[in-house]
Amino acid sequence: MVITTVFLSLCRCEYKPSSHEVLSSTLQHTAHNHKESTLPSPCVSSVVVENFRNIKSAELKTSTINIISGSNGSGKSSFLEALFYLSHFKSFRTSKPQRLIHHDSERFSLFCTATTDSGFVNVGVQRNLSHDQTLKLNYETAKTSTVAHHLPMQFLDTQCHELFTAGPALRRHFLNWGLFHMKQSFHHTWKNFCNILKQRNAILRQRNINVLDSWDHQLTPLCEDIHTMRLDYVTQLTPIVKDLIKTLLNTDYPQVELRYQPGWNTDVCLASLLKDRLFKDLELGYTQLGPHRADLQIIVNNRPAQDYFSQGQMKLAAYALKISQCLLQKSINQKNTIFLIDDLQAELDTRKQSIIIGLLTELDNQCFYTSLNPSQLLESLERKNDITKFHVEHGRFSKAQEIHEEISS
Numbered sequence: 001m002v003i004t005t006v007f008l009s010l011c012r013c014e015y016k017p018s019s020h021e022v023l024s025s026t027l028q029h030t031a032h033n034h035k036e037s038t039l040p041s042p043c044v045s046s047v048v049v050e051n052f053r054n055i056k057s058a059e060l061k062t063s064t065i066n067i068i069s070g071s072n073g074s075g076k077s078s079f080l081e082a083l084f085y086l087s088h089f090k091s092f093r094t095s096k097p098q099r100l101i102h103h104d105s106e107r108f109s110l111f112c113t114a115t116t117d118s119g120f121v122n123v124g125v126q127r128n129l130s131h132d133q134t135l136k137l138n139y140e141t142a143k144t145s146t147v148a149h150h151l152p153m154q155f156l157d158t159q160c161h162e163l164f165t166a167g168p169a170l171r172r173h174f175l176n177w178g179l180f181h182m183k184q185s186f187h188h189t190w191k192n193f194c195n196i197l198k199q200r201n202a203i204l205r206q207r208n209i210n211v212l213d214s215w216d217h218q219l220t221p222l223c224e225d226i227h228t229m230r231l232d233y234v235t236q237l238t239p240i241v242k243d244l245i246k247t248l249l250n251t252d253y254p255q256v257e258l259r260y261q262p263g264w265n266t267d268v269c270l271a272s273l274l275k276d277r278l279f280k281d282l283e284l285g286y287t288q289l290g291p292h293r294a295d296l297q298i299i300v301n302n303r304p305a306q307d308y309f310s311q312g313q314m315k316l317a318a319y320a321l322k323i324s325q326c327l328l329q330k331s332i333n334q335k336n337t338i339f340l341i342d343d344l345q346a347e348l349d350t351r352k353q354s355i356i357i358g359l360l361t362e363l364d365n366q367c368f369y370t371s372l373n374p375s376q377l378l379e380s381l382e383r384k385n386d387i388t389k390f391h392v393e394h395g396r397f398s399k400a401q402e403i404h405e406e407i408s409s
Contacts, residue, residue, distance in 0.1 A: 039063070039064055039115060040064060040364045040366055042115065042150060042152065042336060042366075043064065043114060043115055043338065043366040044151070044338065046059070046112065046113045047059070048109070048111040049110055050108060051107065052101075052108040053102065054075050054394065054395035055075050055078055058395075058396075060397060061388075062368075063387060064366050064386040065361070065367050065381065065386060065388070066367065066388050066389075066390065067369050067374050067377060067378070067387065067389045067390070068368065068369070068370045068391075069372070069392070070370075070392040071393065074393050075393075075396075076342070077157075077342050078395070079370075079397075080340040080370060081100075084340055085100070086110050086111075086125055086151065089133075089135055089144040089147070092157075097131075098129055098131065101129060107126055109124070109125070110124065112124075112151075114150065116150045116151070117335060118150065121138055122138050122139065123135075123137055123151065124139075135147060145180075148180070149180075151338065152329075152335065152337045153340060154322050154337050155340045156339070156340070156344075157342035157343060158343055160315055160318040160319070161311050163321065164304075164305050164314045168294070171295055172291075174321065174325075175294070176190065178233055178328070178329070181333075181337075182332055183229055183233075185229075186226075189225050189226060193219070193226060193290075193291065194292075196219050196222065199215055200219060204285055204286065204287070207282060220270045220271050224270070226291040227266065227291060234258050234260045234296065237258065237324055237325065237328055238258045240324040240328055241256065244323060248320050248356070255300060256298070256300055257299040258299075260295075262294050263290050263291050263292065264289040264290065270289065270290075274289060277289060298321075315347060316352060323356075323359055323363075326339075326363060326365065327363070330363065338368075341368065341370070342370050343370055344357075345371060345377065353377070353380045357381060358380075
């Protein structure tokens with residue numbers, strides 16, 4: 001496992017110029033494989049997982065469509081979690097990354113090769129029990145935002161209905177994810193806003209109100225810019241969401257509406273509102289108004305979707321929202337999304353599964369599906385090649401099987 005050895009030495013800062021030939025050989029070999037590939041972009045073509053959850057060691061070459069089968073607790077979801085960590089530098093399951101390390105190891109390592117709009121890239125992550133972690137892009141230390149830009153990933157599982165039922169933080173993240181990948185200036189604006197908001201909150205806790213005006217002067221234009229970008233994004237997204245909800249739920253909801261709530265009354269100057277709320281902010285120790293308090297409500301026939309839809313319908317609507325994001329992104333900047341889909345078959349009949357798979361296949365997105373019943377999932381796939389099936393038991397992956405004739409015509 002040359003790739004693994006090179007990456008581990010890099011993450012441990014042990015790489016020396018004498019290893020240049022090994023690294024160059026590895027990159028040239030992988031790049032050659034990419035040239036022969038017909039995978040969409042962006043896409044992951046190979047993955048190395050070491051000591052992550054119950055996966056001791058796995059090295060997989062992937063296709064456009066990938067099916068990971070196995071029993072409950074075998075490591076299917078952990079593999080998706082590893083991919084997600086490579087893109088987001090965090091887990092979708094836990095906020096304590098040390099729990100991701102295999103029980104008999106001191107660190108986990110993740111590595112992938114991918115083709116993106118910017119060309120061929122390598123991404124590597126390592127974290128140890130001492131909370132030290134390293135993120136590398138093409139063997140150089142990288143920012144999370146840079147890697148996330150190269151590897152846009154959407155994760156969907158049986159809990160995706162929480163996009164409706166949980167607090168507004170998930171829905172703000174939904175908006176921010178879409179804007180991050182669609183509008184280049186958003187990340188810089190959002191980062192500046194968060195830094196200034198943090199400073200303002202610190203001043204509130206210190207009750208140093210004499211310097212607040214200068215911070216508010218910087219804060220308010222950033223709030224307005226974020227509001228404008230989010231409002232424009234929701235406006236563009238709404239007709240796509242309406243069409244997809246109608247398709248997935250097989251019914252007509254003429255009153256479907258995405259209702260964006262910016263986090264303050266935009267009919268009134270935000271600077272004035274901040275002054276009016278100053279004493280309450282001082283009492284609480286944080287800023288009550290701004291885009292960090294925004295929300296996105298999905299309204300169906302003048303009622304919140306969570307009050308109108310069943311849990312199964314909310315799951316379909318969540319798929320509609322996230323696929324809509326990718327449709328909009330592709331129409332604006334011709335950029336695909338990698339989908340990580342955990343247990344699609346749960347709570348969905350075969351017709352709904354087929355519609356979702358058909359949409360993702362038509363978009364030419366790379367997809368990773370986990371399944372307890374892969375044969376049923378394969379029946380929903382119309383594509384007859386570029387599908388690879390993996391089987392995992394107790395964290396051990398069997399040899400990949402490329403599917404050509406297994407799918408009925």
